[in-house]
Amino acid sequence: MDFSVLLTDLPTLVVVIIGVPLVLAAYIVGGEYLVRRLPDKSRPAVRPWIWVAPALVLVTGFLVAPAIGTVFQSFQDKNGVFIGFQNFAAQLAGFPTGGAWIAIRNNLFWLIFYTLFVLAFGLLLAVLFDRVPYESVVKSLIFMPMAISSVALVVIWKFMYAYQPPGQPQTGTLNFILNTVFHQDPRTWIQDETPLLGLFPLNDLALIGAAVWGIVGFSLVILSAALKGIPGDLLEAARVDGAGEITIFRRVIFPLMMPTVVVVGTTLVIFALKAFDVVYAMTNGNYNTDVLANRMYQLLYNSHDFGGASAVAVILLLTVIPVLIFNLRQFRAVEARR
């Protein structure tokens, strides 16, 4: 590796680190200077726009306008001619295995298992950890995978899932355990499509499992904060009333944590629908593990099928709309209570 780049380019980095904040500060100070030159009356009308303008321009330029453009593009062929729903028809043809159906199916699996596992693990760990004095240590250890990139996560898990033919020494942790503890043949976790319970392919669950490992800390931290928010005398009152620990959890703790569980759940649903990194790096969508986000990327960069890619993106948007509406309602309810 060539570290000399760090020396030659370091000045650039320094310039950027100092220059970018300077430009931003100059903008707002200059903006205020101009506002103060205005007559008294028009100042309050102009000033807010100076403060919000750069943010709104970037958000419009990178999110709002392109999103609208993509929706339009999903109804056009590659020459920009309107072709109605043909792009969607192509993506939704050949049910159940053609077009985008495998990806849709897998997104559904992600939606169910990823969300459930993360919530269940998070809740379990939050309740257990709450009872030990070294809570903060174990919490941050569980939380640590949150800090690393999904690509590193994939390398970690490829290694966990590593496979050697039966008879040879297993190097993957999971196959080693399978072999020595359960005396079963090793499995090719990432390729093996054997459905569990007759429905859920093993390799899909392996991908989801890796992603769950990385994100549980997120739900743990939030749920644990909600758990601590429950007033202690409420639990003591329940105990005085003669409730057992399990009853207390079921009848007091869980209902009180429900709103938080819902908020975390909706966030996880969005994560599940947008799942990309793990699939892209682990299988690239092969072995029927494709998901919508990855399919869109492949259509865009391998097939250069802009219409198809746009259609997949719009399908993705449609799937998040219920969550989006839920979020807005939640937000308005909170605002109303302010």
Added chain:
Amino acid sequence: MASVTYDHVVKRYTADLTVVKDFNVEIKDKEFMVLVGPSGCGKSTALRMLAGLEAISEGEIRIGDRVVNNVAAKDRDIAMVFQSYALYPHMSVYDNMAFPLQMQHMKKDDIDKRVKNASRILGLDNFLKRKPRALSGGQRQRVALGRAIVRSPKVFLLDEPLSNLDAKLRGQTRIELQKLHRDLETTFIYVTHDQVEAMTMGDRIAIMNAGILQQVGTPGEIYDHPANLFVAGFIGSPTMNFVPATVDNGTAKASGLEVTLPKPVGATKGTLGFRPEAVTDRVVDGGPSMQMKVDVVERLGSDQFLYGQVGSDQVTARVDPRMKVDPGDTVRLGLDTRSMHFFDAESEKALI
């Protein structure tokens, strides 16, 4: 130092929501004026209009001779102490007090002189380097005062500055504030919902209710001659007794009491009002008297309050603590007619 004039001031939020209605008061130079009233009566809004934090819908506010309606808050030469103190949590006590002076681009030396002076007056010398959160409630309150003092404003505005203090500290601070007012020789305008603060501190009191000014006067005037039923009921603790009465030939008749009114009132129906201390255990021959069936007896050492029924009306009496009364007793009590009030049934204005 300046007088403050509210001249037909109105604050309207929407067409239906007017929180201050035709407010007229003249606050004299160096006066300690208390605006008092129940919460939501518009007293804080009246103060905030003077501070420049709320626009004035109609009328004029003058500080001295200057109309300040369109003057920015910072240019009105006022200082305000907030109920929450509004101390900047991230600044030391010194910086909190220096901040308004820095905003005026004052020289460092002058700032230092003023802050040191204020901290000496308020006994904050040892706390200048601390952050507000490392101070007690009383100390924070004094920092808030200090931040106002350093500016040597023409008018001090205080918005419920004592309500976050505990009862004992509040009593002390009341006295300190009065002393401060004397020493600074500046106009103070003080908003509170607490009638005890109003009575003890104000040179004059302005009582508001539902956006309307009810009465302005010295504490004595207001206590002895309330202008209407609201003022009579708001000032004094326990509150004044009110019994509905009819007037016939100069005599007011209530359900358990008959009084000859000291002067004609020109009304046939109204409310008879008398304070608990006007009810005595001595019955004057030929004077009014009443039979009270005592429900509750409160002995406070220096005082004894009897709560009971006179006829069909609830009456409170403040009697000699040595009088032996038990709940359930019926006692005969007299009434001092010199401190008696009569309010018109319709207008609720005081006729006596």
Added chain:
Amino acid sequence: MTIAVASPTSSTTARFSPRWLSDRLGGFVLHVVVIGLTVAWMVPTIGLLITSFRLPADISNSGWWTALSPPFKFTLDNYSQMFAASNLGQSLFNSFMISIPATVIPVTLAAFAAYAFAWMKFPGRDWIFLALVGLLAVPLQLTFIPVTTEFVKLGLTPQHLTAIGLPPFIPLWLAHAGYGLPFSIYLLSNFFRALPSDLFESAEIDGAGTLTVFFRIVLPLSVPAIASLVIFQFLWVWNDLLVALIYVGGVATVAPVTVTLVNLVGSYGQNYQLLTAAAFFSMIVPLVVFLSLQRYFVRGILAGSVKG
């Protein structure tokens, strides 16, 4: 709060009574379960770390756990090989070049905007804010094609920018800023709004202007919120794969660590000695950031999700 299974052994209970014993046992089981789960959670990371120091021959012939018993044979060769075989050094620099401005820009602009949303009145304010909340859920995929097209039209491609002497990272800075702004504005305006209005009124009477209030009161009081956001956005950009793939995917000289690593996975799929070393190398910066500023990171997550 306590649910205390291992509740304090009350002095009224006799020692060694069945109750005392079950409490003790319950406590013991609890500790075993908690520690067991935590260790299990760390196994994948530990396995990676150990493997990255093992000899290539050992890696393919035996599990990483065998390295925990003698003979201990560890080596740094994997790391030097990894540096030789890839341009991860350049990528590390690129990641910094991308992440720092892509953090500073959105956080600063979000602070400006959040201040206006929280403390200024302007027509449409509540609707625009609602739209930002809605945008939190919109998949980025929806924006890639038009943005790429526009970048090409405007000459905002790494090649063209390098040719005209500008940093080739500008497209990524802008894209990450645009994508990060809705969340940043949301988080900061919630925080700003919670500041007591008395402070602003007091400052107004004291004669402080908008800029003074922003720089001397709002910002210092919001250090915890801004710190959380900075860490959040920094890690998000540092760990991002998708946006980098889309906008600078093909250009190795501009690629951040994640992109280089994923290419290594593609080309050295079975060379675990290289991959594990590279993966661990890629984790160093985020882990340092996370471990040193964990408190703020956690606070940011809580503020972003629970308050809303």
